[in-house]
Amino acid sequence: MTEQQVGKAQPRAAKGEGATVGVALLGYGTVGAEVFRLLGENRDAFAARIGGPAEIRGVAVSTLDKERPGVPRELLTTDAKALIARDDIDLVVEVIGGIDYPRELVLEALKSGKSVVTANKALVAAHADELADAAEAAGVDLYFEAAVAAAIPVVGMLRRSLAGDQIQRISGIVNGTTNFILDAMESTGASYDDALAEATRLGYAEADPTADVEGHDAASKAAIMASLGFHTRVKFEDVYCEGISSVTADDIKAANEAGYSIKLLAICERIQDESGVESVTARVHPTLVPQEHPLASVSKSFNAIFVEAEAAGSLMFYGNGAGGNPTASAVLGDVVGASRNIVHGGRAPGENTYANLPIADFGQVQTRYHIDMEVPDRTGVLATISNTFAAQGVSIRTVRQEEFGGTARLIVVTHSAREHVLAAIVEQLGNLEDVINVNSVIRLDH
Ligand code: HSE
Numbered sequence: 001m002t003e004q005q006v007g008k009a010q011p012r013a014a015k016g017e018g019a020t021v022g023v024a025l026l027g028y029g030t031v032g033a034e035v036f037r038l039l040g041e042n043r044d045a046f047a048a049r050i051g052g053p054a055e056i057r058g059v060a061v062s063t064l065d066k067e068r069p070g071v072p073r074e075l076l077t078t079d080a081k082a083l084i085a086r087d088d089i090d091l092v093v094e095v096i097g098g099i100d101y102p103r104e105l106v107l108e109a110l111k112s113g114k115s116v117v118t119a120n121k122a123l124v125a126a127h128a129d130e131l132a133d134a135a136e137a138a139g140v141d142l143y144f145e146a147a148v149a150a151a152i153p154v155v156g157m158l159r160r161s162l163a164g165d166q167i168q169r170i171s172g173i174v175n176g177t178t179n180f181i182l183d184a185m186e187s188t189g190a191s192y193d194d195a196l197a198e199a200t201r202l203g204y205a206e207a208d209p210t211a212d213v214e215g216h217d218a219a220s221k222a223a224i225m226a227s228l229g230f231h232t233r234v235k236f237e238d239v240y241c242e243g244i245s246s247v248t249a250d251d252i253k254a255a256n257e258a259g260y261s262i263k264l265l266a267i268c269e270r271i272q273d274e275s276g277v278e279s280v281t282a283r284v285h286p287t288l289v290p291q292e293h294p295l296a297s298v299s300k301s302f303n304a305i306f307v308e309a310e311a312a313g314s315l316m317f318y319g320n321g322a323g324g325n326p327t328a329s330a331v332l333g334d335v336v337g338a339s340r341n342i343v344h345g346g347r348a349p350g351e352n353t354y355a356n357l358p359i360a361d362f363g364q365v366q367t368r369y370h371i372d373m374e375v376p377d378r379t380g381v382l383a384t385i386s387n388t389f390a391a392q393g394v395s396i397r398t399v400r401q402e403e404f405g406g407t408a409r410l411i412v413v414t415h416s417a418r419e420h421v422l423a424a425i426v427e428q429l430g431n432l433e434d435v436i437n438v439n440s441v442i443r444l445d446h
Contacts, residue, residue, distance in 0.1 A: 012113065012139050014345030015090070021054045021339040022088040024114075026080050026105055027096035028061050028068055031119055031146075034328035035093060036071060039335070046332075050339040054091070058083040084109045090342045093331060094118040103127055110134035110142065115342060117334040119146035119327055125220035125236040128227060132351045141341055141348045143334035148221045149174050149303045149321035151329040157307070157317065158228035159349055166310040167229040169269040171445065174221040176301030176322045177212035178244050178264040180204045182286075183299045185252050186261060192247060204301050214243035215284040218266045225305070226268035226282040231355035234268070234282050240362040242285040251286075251440050254372060254411055258400070260288035261296040265445060271360055274418065279360035288370050288444040295446070363420030368397070368444040370413050371426060374436040377408040381434045388428050389414065392421050407436060413444065 015021070023039075025032055036056060039046060047053040059071055060080035068076065077083050084092055084105060092109035096102045099122050106123065109116050111134055118124065124131065124144045135142040148154040149172070158167070173179050177199055184195040196213065199205035211217045219239040226234035244264050255262050265287040273279055289296040294316050298304040303321025308314050320326040341347055375381050382399070389396050395415040402409045414422065429435050 012342075012345070015052070015343050017051050017343065019052045019343055021050065021052060021342050022057045022086075022090045023054055023335065024058050024060065024083045024086070024089045024092045024109075025056050026060045026083075026092060026094045026102070028059050028071070029095065029097070030324035031095045031327045031331065032059070033068075034324045035095065035331050035335075038328055038332055046336065049336050051343040052339070054335060054339045057088055058086070080105050081108060084114065085112060089114060091335065091338050092116045093335060094120060095331065096120070097122075099123050099126055106131060107134055110138050110140060113138050113140055115141040115143070115338040117143045117331055117338055119144070119331055121147035121217070121220040121224060122236075125223040128224070128235070128351065129233055136350060139347065141338045142350065143338050143348065144224070145334050146327045146330035148224050149305060149317075149319075150323065150326035151333075152303055152305060152317045152319045152321060153330075154225060154305055154317060155228060156333075158225065159351075162307070162309055162312060163349070165312050167270075167307060168310065169267070169308040170225050170229050170305060171265050171267045171295065172225070172305035173263055173295060173298050173303050174266050174305065174321060175212055175215075175218040175264060176303055176320075177205045177209065178215075178218070179298060179303070180301040181213070182244060182247065182252070182262055182264065185247070185249060186256065189249055189253070191249050192245060213245050215241040215264060216243075218264060218284040219282075222266035222268055222282040222284055225266065226280055227351065227353065229268055229307075230270060230280045230357055231352050232280050232357040232359075233353045234280060234359060238282060238359045240281070240283040240285070244286050246440070247286050247442075248440065251372065251442060255288050255370070255442070258288075258370075258398070258411070258413070259291050260370075260444070261291055262286050262442065263289050263295060263298070265289070265295070267445065270357070271364060271366065273360055273364040277358065279358040279364070281360045281362065281365050283362065283365065286442050288442055289446055293446045363418060363423070365419045366416050367419055367422065368414050368416050369422045369426070370411065370442045370444055371429070372439040372441075373410045373412070373429065374404075374439060375408050375410050375434060376436065377403060377406060381408075382410070384432060384434045385410065385412070385429065388425055388432065392425050393417070394421060394425060409439075
């Protein structure tokens with residue numbers, strides 16, 4: 001449904017200066033507990049910033065059997081829906097995680113005229129239209145700063161600070177687990193499996209690391225950033241996604257020797273396809289980044305988002321992109337914003353998808369390839385390989401060769417070309433008698 005089709009509700013009446021904002025907290029994990037603690041400990045400061053106190057009037061949890069130190073027993077409930085429906089609740093804060101159950105709760109809250117703050121990237125990336133429509137129809141706010149890189153102010157920056165500019169490109173390291181693993185591989189020479197084991201031991205990687213290492217978490221964030229940056233709905237399934245599980249220690253070493261670091265980048269950009277049509281793309285894949293680029297120096301589990309805008313130029317935002325405290329900071333910033341509107345009236349700028357640009361086919365993306373091959377060490381091999389590139393109109397930027405007994409390792413870096421052309425070349429290379437194996441293909445950026 002478009003904005004035009006959704007009935008816009010009358011702005012909700014202001015509660016008035018000094019009024020208390022009743023908050024329902026859904027979820028009491030690491031983030032929920034920090035939100036509860038900080039809102040309670042800084043009650044007066046929050047009241048001053050909002051224009052009235054924000055009071056948590058109920059905390060929905062999955063079981064009452066667990067100890068929740070610091071939370072009065074009477075605030076706890078397992079009936080989230082009943083809590084949301086209460087007349088003394090104005091604002092619902094969702095920090096449960098998952099998709100289906102929080103979707104039900106968030107929709108219920110919005111439909112019953114309660115503003116919502118959520119930290120849930122998977123929910124926002126999968127159901128943004130439905131949620132935005134429900135918020136619009138009810139005349140309430142939907143805030144989700146914590147959904148992208150925790151306290152790094154990405155959502156507010158795209159929604160408000162750069163609302164007067166034209167964003168061309170957003171590229172970022174938006175997953176700390178994978179950045180930790182790639183950084184450990186680079187700094188210690190460890191294999192992927194060993195670096196993942198270390199990330200798990202230190203608590204960066206979850207017991208099931210799939211969502212992080214396969215790029216799904218970063219893809220949700222890419223969908224959100226692209227939607228806000230390009231005023232166009234980009235959903236999770238629109239994002240091309242490759243994770244880091246096939247990156248080897250050899251790939252990292254070869255990249256370093258050529259002056260690059262390998263990072264899992266989320267890249268959102270405006271492009272012109274081959275017919276000249278302006279469209280948008282969002283993708284997540286391991287990427288060679290020149291070591292002098294600021295994104296290459298983002299180490300450990302830190303996140304950074306690099307934005308290129310027409311008037312502002314290049315901007316970079318850096319910090320902790322996960323964890324209880326940084327995520328709670330982003331949630332509480334949203335709580336202040338949403339509560340101010342409840343007290344004083346008005347709404348925050350919602351998502352605006354007016355540009356409605358087409359989503360480009362991934363094949364239309366312009367990129368460069370770093371192709372690592374094993375080839376026989378004999379006359380004419382290099383000529384056959386370079387002809388394969390030339391026949392498709394793709395220019396080679398550098399070639400490096402190392403001897404290994406009777407075979408050679410050949411690393412070709414291309415100039416920029418459309419993804420579908422480069423992918424076709426790699427397929428042809430794989431079928432050449434003169435190529436024993438294509439060891440890896442990694443894209444280059446910046
Ligand atoms: N698991 C994510 C990360 C944080 O490693 O950055 C939550 O999106």
